[in-house]
Amino acid sequence: MIKVVFFAALREQLNCSQLSLNSENLVTVADLKKQLASKDEKWQKVFANNTLLSAVNHDMVSSEQTIKSGDEVAFFPPVTGG
Amino acid sequence: MTNTTYPEISIQTADFSLADEVALLERNNAIDGAVVTFTGRVRNKNEGKEVTSLTLEHYPGMTEKSLVTIIKQAKERWRIGRVKVIHRVGELFIGDQIVFVGVTSKHRQDAFAANEFIMDYLKVQAPFWKKEACQSGVNWLDAKSSDKNKAAKW
Structure with a gap:
């Protein structure tokens, strides 16, 4: 399982502060983003924003980071x- | 008191006292002749709008980790003694103190440079977010490209 957390404006837009999901088929942060964006139209719109930052285990990372x-x-x- | 045991970071809702922080930076520290401090406060206006309050959110765990990394980088680049970074979270009002950075060094140049470096990096790397309340409503502040440029100059 992978724990995913959201903050600030992003948390409010998604109305979600955290969720857990199965890590099967997820190799990178980009894969995770793609999976989250596929939830529905709202999530798709939010994750289309390319200024979003990501962190893995409290370190800022790029989308290519493996998880x-x-x-x-x-x-x-x-x-x-x- | 050695630098390794000095509490360098505090994320807190409570206010802080500049005088108390300076006293802690100076206590039993006769080797450092320079003490440089920066205090950031809530302004009454932002981009022309009258501000009534700010609410600060952060990412517990990552905030501390990123500040530790920034302080470590500063210590690698300059000959500095003690460092203290305080950042408040929660709801703050006009004139309230938000952030404190204090750095000591033998001579002033190291403390001046390290203090500015720590603030510039904190602005673009530490996971804090400001939500601003004004007459027209409430909104999350956008990051400024000027802050990114300031951090990049180091």
Whole structure:
């Protein structure tokens, strides 16, 4: 299983803060994105935004990053702290 | 007190005292002659709109990890002594303190540069998000390309 978490505007748009899904057939973050986008029209629209950032196990990564069962993957908008 | 035991990061809802933080950076630290601090506060206007409050969200776990990495990079680049980064989360109002970065070094140049570097990197790498409330409603702030450029200059 892979734990997926969402933050800020993304969490509100999806009305979802986290979910778990089977990691079979998922090799990279890009695969995961594609699978999430296929849920419905709303998810498709949200994941079409190419400014979205992703992290695996608390490290910022690119979409090519490989993932495995037990990983925590996060998606969020560009950060605005400070 | 060695640098490895000094608590370098705090993510908190509570306010902080600049005087207390400076005192901690200076306590039993006679080798450093320079103390550089930065405090960020909530402004009353943003892009022409009157702001009433800000709500800060973060990603617990990743926030700490990213700040540890930023501080480590600063220590590799400059000869600095102590570092403290405080970032508040939750609802904040005009004039409230949001963020504190304090750096000590033997001479001022290292502390000045490291402090600015830490702030510039925090702005683009640490997972915090600001939601702004103003008369017309509530909205998430967009990241600024100028912040990206500032971090890239290092």
